[in-house]
Amino acid sequence: MNISKEQLDELNAIVTVDIAKEDYSEKVDKILKDYRKSANIPGFRKGHVPMGLVKKQYGKAVLVDEVNKLLQDALNKYLTEEKLDVLGNPLPKEQDNFDWDADNYSFEFELGLAPKFEVKLNGKKAITHYKIIANDEMVDNQIKTIQKQYGKLVSKEIAEKDDLIAGTFVNEEKEINNATTVSLEKIKGKRNIDKFVGAKVGDVITLKTKGLFSDNNDLISALKISQDDASDLDIEVTFTVTEINKQELADLDQELFDKLYGPGNVKTVTDLKDKIKQDAERQFEQQSDQQLLNAITENVLENTQFDLPVEFLQKWIQTTGEQPLTEDEAKDEYEKSEKGLRYQLIEGKIINDNNLQVTFEELKDFAKNLIKGQMAQFGQNSPEEKELEDIAARILSNQDEVKRISEQLMSQKLLNYYKENAKLKTKEVSFDEFIKEVYK
Incomplete structure (x- = not known):
């Protein structure tokens, strides 16, 4: 067996693997002898099938299989020993006049080689590394959230601006009938808030859905509708008040501190x-x-x-997927993946170096x-x-x-x-x- 490489340019090469009869004949003969011992062919006793008949029936398939195994092993060993940094896998070149009836074979493979380069970590401008600070406003808001979470609800008769109002949204035409609790902090617009302020249990409030909540997700939750239905929804709904509660904030005392972070911390x-x-x-x-x-x-x-071996990589993408691609499809796939491939090479070099x-x-x-x-x-x-x-x-x-x-x-x-x-x-x-x- 002989393996040689022709360097086409810095990024492309052809590897030729020449396999002679003596490289495979002994292994093929052994396999065929084993086949003869176990072959069940009508008209012949097991183990007494003529070798000529065994070769005629199984010889070509065994030959092709063994030569391909030999070829792949030799190619992989060659790439490893020569320390060739290839992209993708070697692609076999088409050979129009290939003849399996010959004794000696020659196979050619296209290689796409990884480029040589130096990583340029620094450009002209420094890269911004953000240090994110929790400002006083954020800390105070978090404290208020904690106080609400550990606070308690106190029942009321008349609703005020910061209260929680339980009730049911209804619109018969859209089949909306959902019991929920509304925080007036989430209601958008003074006109809408004023409709809730002063309400009592049993009151029915009529509202427009458009612009009712500051966040569209709150509308989806309140009406129990899909995101698609909530988009640009502009209908009239009624809200029947069933309960009014005031959220009393928890005291900032040692009991709360211990609940949050353990005793004395x-x-x-x-x-x-x-x-x-x-x-x-x-x-x-x-x-x-x-x-x-x-x-x-x-x-x-x-x-x-x-640079990258673009033509090789496009051909590799075209032929090695689950389904063969057209040239245009392979080109599109390459363009989508090129940036990721470039960074893989850069990252690999940084890691190795x-x-x-x-x-x-x-x-x-x-x-x-x-x-x-x-x-x-x-x-x-x-x-x-x-x-x-x-x-x-x-x-x-x-x-x-x-x-x-x-x-x-x-x-x-x-x-x-x-x-x-x-x-x-x-x-x-x-x-x-x-x-x-x-x-x-």
Whole structure:
């Protein structure tokens, strides 16, 4: 057997595999002899079928199968030994006059080669790394939400602006008949709010659905209708009041602090605000990091330029899917996937050049930290090491979970690398400012 490579250019090559009769004949003969021992052919006793008949019936199929096995093994070994970094898989070239009745065979394969390039991590401008701050307004709103959550409802006779009003929305034509509770904080417009203020149990209020709630999702919930039905809905509904309650806020005292964070961990309103601020900013950090990862990905794609074996990749896409594609379909698929392929190559180079590969021990430790974080949410702050080891072992026995956690860990490693090596500028913003700047 002989294997040779013709380099067409930096990104394309042809590999030729020459297979001679002596490379496969011994294995083919052995298989055919085994077939002869077990073949059941009418007119012949088992094991006494003439070899010529066995070869005539099975010889071509066995030959093709063994040559293809030999070919694939040799090609894979060659690519590994020569350290050829290929894109996709080798594509066999069509051979019009190929003859399986010959003794010697020659096969040609097209290769698409990965480009050589240097990663350009930094462009001219520094990338913004947002530090999201929980401002006083956000902290105060969170405290108010907590007070409502741990407060109590007090029944009333007459509705006022901040009350909760239970009742039933009805529109016979649209078959709406839904009992619900309305918070007047969610009602939109003074005219609508005024219809509720002063209402008593048993009163019937007539309302227009258009512009009734500040959020369209609240309309969907209140009327129990679909999102499609809620879109541009402009009908008249009645609301029959069945109950009026005032939400009394919980006192900001030690009893509430202990319910929230455990005995003695928070002792004053100032402590509470600090704790809420810390917890919020810890959650914001995840969003900030994800935005930074996205920004650096776009930046490195823009600044790292290299060519790809486009024609080869389009042909590979055209022929290797579940269903063959036309040239135009393959071209469209390539254009959709090109950006992702480029980043895979860039990411792979960063990982290899900086030894960022994930080891099993790192994966296990990362999984244990994820488990500890989840257990802490349910009040288990000090799990035993053996318990963590057992849970991690069960999780890591699932290949889908291994893949998911490995991707998380790799993203974290890349993020840490980018933070240390990319040109960054830190900008402090509120959460609302972050949303406006990033998502516009």
